[in-house]
Amino acid sequence: MDKKIIVITGASGTGKTTISKYLKNTYRIPSVITHTTRLPRDGEKNGIDYYFETEDSFFKNHYLEKVEYSGHWYGSSEESLNKTWENYDAASIVVDTQGAISYKERYGENAIVIFLEVDYDTVAQRLKLRGDDHKRLISRINSDEFLRDLRIPKELEGKSYKIVNNDIEITKKKVDQIIKSEKVN
Numbered sequence: 001m002d003k004k005i006i007v008i009t010g011a012s013g014t015g016k017t018t019i020s021k022y023l024k025n026t027y028r029i030p031s032v033i034t035h036t037t038r039l040p041r042d043g044e045k046n047g048i049d050y051y052f053e054t055e056d057s058f059f060k061n062h063y064l065e066k067v068e069y070s071g072h073w074y075g076s077s078e079e080s081l082n083k084t085w086e087n088y089d090a091a092s093i094v095v096d097t098q099g100a101i102s103y104k105e106r107y108g109e110n111a112i113v114i115f116l117e118v119d120y121d122t123v124a125q126r127l128k129l130r131g132d133d134h135k136r137l138i139s140r141i142n143s144d145e146f147l148r149d150l151r152i153p154k155e156l157e158g159k160s161y162k163i164v165n166n167d168i169e170i171t172k173k174k175v176d177q178i179i180k181s182e183k184v185n
């Protein structure tokens with residue numbers, strides 16, 4: 001079987017991490033951990049949620065793709081994905097839309113892209129409820145990257161699954177259908 005990477009994308013707060021955890025718990029599809037220079041949120045752990053880096057250490061790694069998002073750097077490495085593929089036929093990764101475009105270009109049919117869409121007011125409310133720091137939240141929901149990622153980019157149109165994530169149970173059922181039709185499990 002070909003190895004698959006399920007690329008979960010969309011604006012911050014649209015439910016990407018929630019879906020990657022669903023894939024792990026329901027289908028045993030692990031998530032590839034990425035690197036960031038932002039500080040951990042309450043409860044986040046190094047090596048589990050992210051590899052938390054300093055501005056210096058971040059740039060010492062080799063990345064398949066890296067982006068600046070709302071004032072911080074994020075990057076993912078091919079090595080991490082290949083390591084996961086040694087033990088699993090499928091993995092997931094949570095990235096912004098620029099990262100998703102890079103994965104689609106690099107892996108073609110082996111990259112299954114899921115774009116999550118939520119309207120601006122709803123997603124802002126969810127980030128507030130998640131407990132995001134108020135100042136950072138305001139700066140994030142006004143960032144060019146956040147506003148850009150609320151809509152599917154033209155590069156992914158017709159090459160990705162779009163799910164409007166209003167009701168998490170309906171979203172999970174749609175993810176189930178994708179897993180089945182793509183024969184991931």
Ligand SMILES: Nc1ncnc2c1ncn2[C@@H]1O[C@H](COP(=O)(O)OP(=O)(O)OP(=O)(O)O)[C@@H](O)[C@H]1O
Pocket residue numbers: 010011012013014015016017018019094126127129130165166167168169171
């Ligand atoms: N359909 C939904 N209805 C209500 N709340 C939801 C729904 N989906 C996810 N959430 C909640 O919204 C918040 C943001 O979700 P999550 O952290 O998964 O988003 P994300 O896209 O990974 O965000 P980020 O990119 O900032 O890490 C979480 O508190 C999550 O529990």
Ligand SMILES: Nc1nc2c(ncn2[C@@H]2O[C@H](COP(=O)(O)O)[C@@H](O)[C@H]2O)c(=O)[nH]1
Pocket residue numbers: 010011012013016034035036038065066067069074075076094095096097098099100
């Ligand atoms: N292109 C990439 N995007 C990434 C990576 N790791 C995370 N992300 C995305 O960044 C934003 C902000 O994340 P947050 O955890 O600070 O809310 C979000 O869209 C993530 O999906 C990566 O390695 N490459």
